Amino acid sequence: MTKNRLLWPALALVALLLVNVVVTPSFFALRMQDGALFGSLVDILRNGAPTLLIALGMTLVIATRGIDLSVGAVAAIAGAVTCTHIASGGNAWVGMGLALVLCAVLGLWNGFLVSVLGIQPIIATLVLMTAGRGIAMLITEGQIITVNSDSYRQVGAGFVVLPIAILISLAVLGLVALTTRKTALGMLIESVGVNPEASRLAGVRARTIIWTVYVFAALCAGIAGLMISSNVSAADANSAGLWIEMDAILAVVIGGTSLAGGRYSLTGTLLGALIIQTLTTTVYTAGIAPEITLVFKAVVVIAVCLLQAPVRIRVRRGVALR
């Protein structure tokens, strides 16, 4: 079943990679330089790292039948806090720590609205999505703050053989996979997604679990925001992480996780994030105007959704009518 669901995304990724090889024969070439690996594949991984990270947080949120629209704004806030701190003479690590603490608080806020007040996730997180960029601009006072800090630059642009950004993302992926698949946590998250009320009656602390996934999503968004802003050594409250929540949701959905909650696939999300990034890279390398990427994204989304949809629909309708 799981393998079946991942078949189409996997095929799509392979097809995209093949297109790339046809267009640029040197696509798979990798070279070592100063102890760091370079090449198109590494670029895809590095540019896709923030999306992958946010998509991981989003996967767990969506598994509880939620959605988090505020991640892009949270990412912008994380960058704004860190850069403002560094620009005013602070230590980069302290700045990043501050940013992540603030992100955790924002996650608590989202979780509070969803799990305690019982507000629909999409609208609860819309509040922070709208206000969040305003907060980020308030922090940077509407300026683009550029910083010059070597240790901060490492997060987004550094290399330890592989880009540090992708190492962080993969580490988080591994951590999530371990904690959700080797403990009961994954099952509890899925049970909350299927029916929060029933899970609560069965003794699952639904509220705590929902709260946890929103905090986790916000933390992931914060780290991604640090990567994005450190990559350019600047905080741009307006455009950092713009539309990244949409890319992250796409990655999750392409990976076969249902927006209706209740089951999720981390491998699928990884595939989804890779597909989105490879697609973007393909459009660049194929010499098509980069602005048209959006059209291709739309086509891929619809295609993957339709390929996954009909079977599930027939089953659901059959049940509903009986």
Add this chain to the structure above:
Amino acid sequence: MTATTTAPPVGGPTTGTTRKPGGVPTRFLPVIATFVVFVATFGVGSVRYEGFASGQVVANLFIDNAFLIVLAVGMTFVILTGGIDLSVGSVVALSTMIAAAMLRSGWPAWLTVLAVLAAGSVLGLAMGWVIHRFGVQPFIVTLAGMFLARGLCFVISVESVSIKDATFRDLATGTVELPGGVTITYGVVIALAAVLAAVYVLHLTRFGRTVYAVGGSESSARLMGLATGRVKIGVYVISGFCSALAGLLFSLYMLSGYSLHAVGMELDAIAAVVVGGSLLSGGVGFVIGSVVGVLVLGTIQTLISFEGTLSSWWTKIVIGALLLAFIVLQRVIVRRT
């Protein structure tokens, strides 16, 4: 407590809404609250600034937000069925782009208008069809629609295209004189006509009743034999049409077509609908509420521009806070009923 032939409360609603004796039905409360907020924000403005409380400032609210009113009207239909349409901002941009490009290559204005409206409606139809036929989440389908429309803008042109067509320019600069020396643009007239049409369709036609029924409970509506499929597709066609119309109004307002017009406007439209008292889960809400919602957002914008600080971030934060206040308010009302 023999529940025999007790007369229903005089003038009581028949559609399952509760009301205290002498009070207003709870379903009207959010709209009334929105109106109170509008009056309050406007009151703050007129106390703080001389010349704020003039007829022309109110008229300007409509002039500057005519396109948003039309968008919010379309969005209200979709949200009433429990769906959502994220594509509207991009469709506005696409419409300005199509209009500008067609006019530049010499097409007559009326044909351009028709083509734009048709394009918006067809995109809405396609999205509605995929949502209904394949049961894919509206969120995802309209997200794809958003990417598609925005991408198509770039396909037409990456640069901004100005509109030099005489008819469009006349429409854009022409004004209607109202009693009291207040002037409005033709865009406002079109927007208000759209609002009236929407009120008529929602409350006086079978289609409108079915929209509310689908939002209340889709399976019940289907079991009652209502044409749920047609209505679900229909609301996306309406939303697509409204987005195209809003795009035309926007192109009159800006007199140009540009791929980066109206970025994030779908969120403004959703915020207006929510502030206007509609529930995102569907079934509850009024078009008039959405219009007042737009006016509230517009007043905040005007207040901040009167303040003269140009710090647009306060707009975002205030709108976020308002959104929060309204969803909490609705939560309280829904819990009590």
